[in-house]
Amino acid sequence: MVKKMFLPKLNKLKKAIALCLTSVIAVSSVVTLTANAEDEIPYDTYNYNYWKYIVKTPAAYVPDGIVTMDQIGESTLSSPQDMCVSADGDIFVADTGNNRIVVMNSDMTKVIRVIDSFDRDGAKDGFNAPYGVCVSESGNLYVADSNNARVVVLTPEGEFVKIVDNPQSEILDDDFAFVPLKVTVDYADRVYVISKGAFEGILVFESDGNFTGYFGTIDVKISPWEKFWRRFASKEERSNQKLFIPTEFTGIDVDSGGFIYASNIDSEGKQAVRRLNPQGKDVIQKGENGNVGGDITFSKYGDYGGPSEITDVVYRGKGLCSLLDRKRGRIFTYDKEGNLIYIFGGIGFQKGTFMTPVAIEAISDEILVLDAERNAILKFKETNYGNLINDAVGLRYDGDETLAIEKWEAVLTLDENNELANNGIGKAYLTSGDNKKAMHYFKLGMNRKYYSIAFKRYRNDILAKNMSAIMTGVIIFIVAFIIFRKWYRKKSGKKKEEGLL
């Protein structure tokens, strides 16, 4: 009887325990699943510290899907080479292989328009391998029509405006071939064109289409060692050696002030982007590491060895610019001072990695990368970490260092070793007068200059506060020293008299 009474209860207990266990397992598996989902970023996210060591950081941007034309009801792209975002957010893609320009709305859910031909003075005209595309501030569309050797200017709707071609000048060689690859337009409708094989720099056209000259020539660097050997080489040997020609520009963008950001492939990996002022002079700041060339440390050999090969640059506002590396598929973002603020991206076959990245653009809080092999646009959205850094850098750009401190402190909770965050907080403490805390943060940020400023103030404060005590100490010491010396001389004098020494 007792047993029978007990059994059902036991069963209930068992059931309850079983239920508990399964629910715990289920919950924990869900937890691990979500944790995995967050870890599933198919690339490395890292940065370089003061000693140029690689430091892993949280991801600033994570993959947010891939857009192919099939998804949105349009025939697929064929090795597209460039894209551009207009002021009202429309996305223009140069579909090089299909000789057309595809225009999408800003969230890339539908194709607004496909421009494959235009009406030129009554005659129908089209593109031949349109390589670069750009939308000016006034809204006109500039297409670098590479094989037709011209830049076609259209209204956003595809109506013909004018053609920029056939640069005429004494400085051009007779056999100069104009093959426009990338194009950008500044606020005054000046057209900047990267032409294939034009090592002298970027070609500049006035708004009326006249060629005015080259712009931003990259100087050739010859090491003393190479000079030394060339001295001893015979004429034939010299002709067999590699030519010292400057590298070509690969990508181009313009900021609101008319400064041109131009990327190039630097064989030393030191400087892959230039910020050219209206005179064509490079005015970029190179940051703490003195390097704006992508990866700072890399292996020299192997498929993924060698310096980064920067193919495109995008100016993202507030002094931020992002570079796209086609060798390792990284995206490097620099602030106005040229400090690397975050790195993400990678080459591969997984979702969110590139095969042949060719162009980069930014649209609100997203970064878009055009992949010529996948024939698709990859989207990346900013994480909390990326958002905090972007905001903090933006606030600093605007001069609101004290407002940035909250952001930097939040960055430090996610990434303890972030040197920029430490320096940002240090500067805020310095302005608020807390020199000791400022010293602490500047030391963590390895900032000698500002540490010294904070330290000097701190030292002066201590000296001023304790001046009387210090002076008293010094006087007491001097007096004690004199008395001791007198006593010592007396003693040793006695010893001498006694003949002990």
Next chain:
Amino acid sequence: MIKNLLSADKWKYAFYTVSHPADGYYEIRHRDRGSVPVAIILVIIFSICFSINRMSASFIVNDINPTSVDSLKELFSVLLFYLLICVSNWSITCLMEGKGRLKDIAIAVGYSTIPATFCIAIGTVLSQFIAKDEDAFYYMVVGIGIAYTLFMLLIGVMTVHNFTLGKTLITILLTFVAMLLIIFVTLLLFDLINQVLSFIRSIYQELIYRA
């Protein structure tokens, strides 16, 4: 014996040598007032101070990653370097009719580290109290220490071997050549030993696999 070599008198004499290099080294050579254990301990102290300086001198003047400093490794390298200097100097001065024994050279080199040790230690402390534009003070202190050490080394070699200044300078130059030679021969020896060992190992492996 060792107690005698480490007596307070010997220690005091090391510091007397710093203030009176010429006299001090003369008596080391001719009246046995120096002590090799004291010299070795001084070199060890130098190495420790050197490592501490690299590790904890203020980052204003110090561009070394503190985590990359291995003080034990540095101690061994400094001791090895000390041995190398003594042996190569001895082998050169033997050929050049120097009067010094290996013992005297070891003492001369060991004692001459005192100013460097002292100034590096002071510099390490000083570096904590300076700003970036005052780093000249730090470099001055350390520089004076190293300069005085080199000066003592010169006087030491000169006095111990009873050389003229010109001959001393030539000797020191040749000492460096001898050091390079010794390093070269040692590396060669190690490489050859390695090859012999790998040869024996491969024979052993062959035998094992055949059996």
